[in-house]
Amino acid sequence: MIRAQSLVKSFGSFQAVAQLNLEIRPGECFGLLGPNGAGKSTFIGMTYGAVERTSGELTVFGLDPHVQSSAIKKRLGVVTQDNALDESLTVMENMMIYGAFMGVPKTLRRQRIEELLEYMNLAHKRNATIQTLSGGMKRRLVFVRALLGQPELVILDEPTTGLDPAVRHLLWGKVKELRQAGTTIVLTTHYMHEAEVLCDRLVILNQGQIVAQGSPTELIQNHAPGFVGIFNSTDKPRLDLAVKSITTARITEDSSGVYVRVPALEELTRIYSEHSLKPLQIRPSNLEDVFLRLTGKDLAADA
Ligand SMILES: Nc1ncnc2c1ncn2[C@@H]1O[C@H](COP(=O)(O)OP(=O)(O)OP(=O)(O)O)[C@@H](O)[C@H]1O
Ligand SMILES: [Mg+2]
Numbered sequence: 001m002i003r004a005q006s007l008v009k010s011f012g013s014f015q016a017v018a019q020l021n022l023e024i025r026p027g028e029c030f031g032l033l034g035p036n037g038a039g040k041s042t043f044i045g046m047t048y049g050a051v052e053r054t055s056g057e058l059t060v061f062g063l064d065p066h067v068q069s070s071a072i073k074k075r076l077g078v079v080t081q082d083n084a085l086d087e088s089l090t091v092m093e094n095m096m097i098y099g100a101f102m103g104v105p106k107t108l109r110r111q112r113i114e115e116l117l118e119y120m121n122l123a124h125k126r127n128a129t130i131q132t133l134s135g136g137m138k139r140r141l142v143f144v145r146a147l148l149g150q151p152e153l154v155i156l157d158e159p160t161t162g163l164d165p166a167v168r169h170l171l172w173g174k175v176k177e178l179r180q181a182g183t184t185i186v187l188t189t190h191y192m193h194e195a196e197v198l199c200d201r202l203v204i205l206n207q208g209q210i211v212a213q214g215s216p217t218e219l220i221q222n223h224a225p226g227f228v229g230i231f232n233s234t235d236k237p238r239l240d241l242a243v244k245s246i247t248t249a250r251i252t253e254d255s256s257g258v259y260v261r262v263p264a265l266e267e268l269t270r271i272y273s274e275h276s277l278k279p280l281q282i283r284p285s286n287l288e289d290v291f292l293r294l295t296g297k298d299l300a301a302d303a
Pocket of ligand 1: 016034039041
């Protein structure tokens with residue numbers, strides 16, 4: 001569906017996307033994760049010709065976005081990071097214009113817009129101008145816009161940023177529904193749980209390059225397996241001592257506490273019971289642990 005080979009995007013001497021190779025297959029939900037500035041939106045912009053690539057190969061539906069961007073745009077729906085709505089027009093006007101662009105037959109257009117507005121709890125705003133909507137409402141409307149043309153490929157650049165938990169779950173439901181219907185989905189998000197819930201496969205980008213890829217389960221298994229105990233910061237000296245002889249233990253600290261990760265739950269139990277420590281929380285490791293470890297934000301010296 002999307003294939004990139006040795007793809008590069010430079011801004012001056014800086015490479016935002018650096019020799020990227022990836023393939024997104026039809027029907028999968030593919031996640032693009034990575035810290036701020038990793039190159040996710042730049043890559044997405046290249047897929048429909050909004051950003052011109054510097055070198056390398058890129059095809060979407062087998063087409064080159066550099067020369068066939070309008071043909072590509074008619075077959076995909078995008079939630080861009082900036083909403084790009086016409087602020088002076090109403091919700092309905094914005095959607096009608098876009099529906100026409102996407103070739104939705106005139107007789108169907110209004111009905112399809114109404115259905116999607118209803119789903120995203122925006123029907124009551126159909127005649128409101130964009131500038132009177134809240135941030136989250138605009139985000140929901142951009143999602144409506146992306147789905148209007150019933151595209152075979154949906155690209156979501158941080159679709160749930162700024163959405164309240166209830167709406168976020170609503171949107172997840174829609175994404176799952178789309179995937180079940182065979183739509184290909186590309187998703188970027190900073191919510192690791194969201195990626196875990198939705199993505200079949202994902203890559204973690206850092207400085208324009210892939211640092212890891214696989215299913216959420218594979219990534220956790222390969223990069224941060226086991227269990228995490230979270231402790232109070234004041235326990236740090238005792239924890240340092242406790243894990244000193246355990247080569248498999250990883251210890252990190254941030255403002256919310258000290259994190260100890262070990263492959264097996266029993267090791268964690270032993271650490272805190274033998275040293276009379278009381279964990280604030282114990283949980284299986286997750287994608288956030290993988291992310292922090294691989295993108296250099298993990299304080300552990302466990303390269
Ligand atoms: N038009 C531009 N001119 C110069 N530099 C740019 C331009 N667009 C992006 N960049 C730079 O390219 C890098 C990648 O930016 P990009 O927007 O792709 O990151 P991102 O992974 O989407 O980050 P975020 O999670 O913050 O959205 C950043 O360092 C950014 O400053
Ligand atoms: Mg971005």
